[in-house]
Amino acid sequence: MALRLKDQLVGQVVDGRYEVLSRIAAGGMATVYLAADARLGRQVALKVMHPHLAADEVFVDRFAREARSAARLSHPGVVGVYDQGAEGGTVYLAMEHVPGRTLRDVLTERGALTAGEALAVVTAMLDALASAHRSDLVHRDVKPENILVGLDGRLRVADFGLARAASASTTAASVLIGTVAYLAPELVTQGRADARADVYAVGVVLFELLTGSLPFTGDVPAQVAYAHV
Structure with a gap:
């Protein structure tokens, strides 16, 4: 599943803003990509939810609320949350990229x-x-x-x-x-x-x-x- 997501997204632009550059990692919930934010001119970690979760309306609604809560956190020991959104069947979270x-x-x-x-x-x-x-x-x-x-x-x-x-x-x-x-x-x-x-x-x-x-x-x-x- 993760490889299929990579084939679909690497080189693509998500939500008219995030150009997917490469895949960083994959887990049980999502695949994480390195992406370029065309609007702000910076690199971000783009976490894209796996299709079985993106298709779950209850999950997507809760995910959006939790992302808004996480975005309010400001601490040097917490990975910053920049943006959250969906385009078609792609549900994503844009976060601080930590090399x-x-x-x-x-x-x-x-x-x-x-x-x-x-x-x-x-x-x-x-x-x-x-x-x-x-x-x-x-x-x-x-x-x-x-x-x-x-x-x-x-x-x-x-x-x-x-x-x-x-x-x-x-x-x-x-x-x-x-x-x-x-x-x-x-x-x-x-x-x-x-x-x-x-x-x-x-x-x-x-x-x-x-x-x-x-x-x-x-x-x-x-x-x-x-x-x-």
């Missing part, structure tokens, strides 16, 4: 970090999350893949609100299948959570940074999810 890599890439390359390095990472994460929590915005999908490490070494938290938008979709279960390792117990048992769920997820990330492994594993996602309870 570098993800915290997952760092873990894959290095394995466990030193205690000092791990504490520096989670301190930066908690500072960014606290800013969002003061604005009543909960991330709900904190994990190494959503922590960007810039070329300057600064950490930024990405994808605020997307997990909450996905929870409104009829395909939410498939979207969250890859993130069960970081789910707080109340998200597993009740499907809802507040800022404390983000703090719990940071604790799981800290465990992984210090040990190079996750606290809970299993053969199927449900087994991992309920190990948190």
